[in-house]
Amino acid sequence: MNGLTAEIRSAEGWPVPGAVLTVTDMNGRQLARAAAGETGMAATAPLPPGMHTAVVTAPGHQPVARVIRISAAGVGALGEIRLEREADAIALPPPGPWTIDPMHSTVQATARHLGIAGIKARFAEVSGRLDISGVFERSSGFAEIKAATVDTGIGMRDDHLRSSDFLDIERFPLITFTGNGFRRTGGDTWVMPGELVLHGQTRPVELSVTYGGYGPDPWGGVRAAFHAETLLHREDFAIDYNAVVRAGIAAVGTTVKIELDMELVQGEQLPTM
Structure with missing residues (x-):
């Protein structure tokens, strides 16, 4: 026992x-x-x-x-x-450019549905880079997501998300984030403030970032891993679809959780595998 x-x-x-x-x-x-x-x-x-x-x-x-x-x-x-983690136990990535590997990175958005369930949408195409400074807190980053690649696994729902009710991909094909600097919040956690451009609107956003470490990969490169997340409010980006199904319950919640799992390769270009 x-x-x-x-x-x-x-x-x-x-x-x-x-x-x-x-x-x-x-x-x-x-x-x-x-x-x-x-x-x-x-x-x-x-x-x-x-x-x-x-x-x-x-x-x-x-x-x-x-x-x-x-x-x-x-x-x-x-x-x-x-x-x-202890702050002094973490080996930070070496300074220089690090490129997002889209094949090993994911972007996921989760919104409440009918007030009781979570609907998850994945964006299949993300690119960008992180420029690591000699002083890590002064690093900067940029990420670009193709809005048309949103995927919930249901074609009709995906078409609705791409429409003018939500992402309006014909007018706003790209979602971008530009970050400038890190603020340490724990042994392996930081906050990265920046600007998010979504649906033609630019708003300040803070990403909560967890660093997973770095090391060699099987293809002769060096990789670093980061997880980031934030909460967005649709109204802040003029996405105000507000269908109500019953007793004031919205079909789609106004708060959206964004999660990014990023693998970055050291250098300005991705290796040929």
């Missing part, structure tokens, strides 16, 4: 194998120690009942401590523990 259990994950939600769960009593005496497996799960042997301290550690991550109550049966659960 297990004692204290924990599901240990990175800030992005990935398992952290090898993370260590240590339990001490309130006087600091160690009671148990367990390492997380490949799924990020860690479990100790049964523990003495009462209040104890649990500490989760992993190389390159900030430790997390919790006070936990162990039942009379000797068991308890921490649930999911998210570990933030």
